[in-house]
Each structure stands twice: as structure tokens, then as C-alpha cells.
Amino acid sequence: MYMSRNNILDITKDVLKLLRKREYSVNEVADNLKIQWKTAIKSLEFLKEIGLARERKGELTFKEERLFSLK
Numbered sequence: 001m002y003m004s005r006n007n008i009l010d011i012t013k014d015v016l017k018l019l020r021k022r023e024y025s026v027n028e029v030a031d032n033l034k035i036q037w038k039t040a041i042k043s044l045e046f047l048k049e050i051g052l053a054r055e056r057k058g059e060l061t062f063k064e065e066r067l068f069s070l071k
Contacts, residue, residue, distance in 0.1 A: 011035060012043040016070075019053060023069040044068045 014033050018024060024032070030040040044066075047053035051071065058065030 008039070008042065011039060012046060015040065015043040016047060016052065019047070019068060019070045023067050025058065025065050025067055029068070 011033065015029055018029060018032055026037055026040050026044060029035075029044065030037040033040070044053060044055070048055055048068070053068050054071050056067050056069075058067045
């Protein structure tokens with residue numbers, strides 16, 4: 001089950017703290033923070049848009065993995 005949060009700002013702050021440790025995939029962020037992957041993508045894309053995070057393509061398995069880290 002997923003934890004309920006007050007707002008996307010709280011989640012984005014948690015994502016930012018997590019990215020300080022290392023590079024994470026979207027699914028790893030979602031699993032670590034116990035949020036839905038769609039919410040994780042929204043926060044990660046926002047951090048990328050404002051220039052705090054960067055994205056690279058991971059290995060191609062059954063689908064391409066998106067990896068995020070701090071700039």
C-alpha cells in the first residue's frame with residue numbers, strides 16, 4: 001500500500017533528498033518513497049525542468065530505464 005501525502009511539494013522534497021545519495025530509476029524512487037511511479041515521474045521531471053536533476057537512459061531490458069541524479 002502507498003502512503004498518503006499532503007502534497008506534491010513534500011514528495012518532491014523527499015525525492016531531492018533521495019537523489020543526494022546516488023542515481024535512481026523511476027521505479028527505485030517510487031519504491032523507496034512508497035509512492036506511485038506516476039507521482040515519482042512528475043517530481044523527477046519537475047526537478048529536471050528546473051535544473052536540479054539530470055536524466056540518462058539506462059540499459060535496455062524489456063523497456064528503456066530512465067535514471068535520474070542531481071546535477
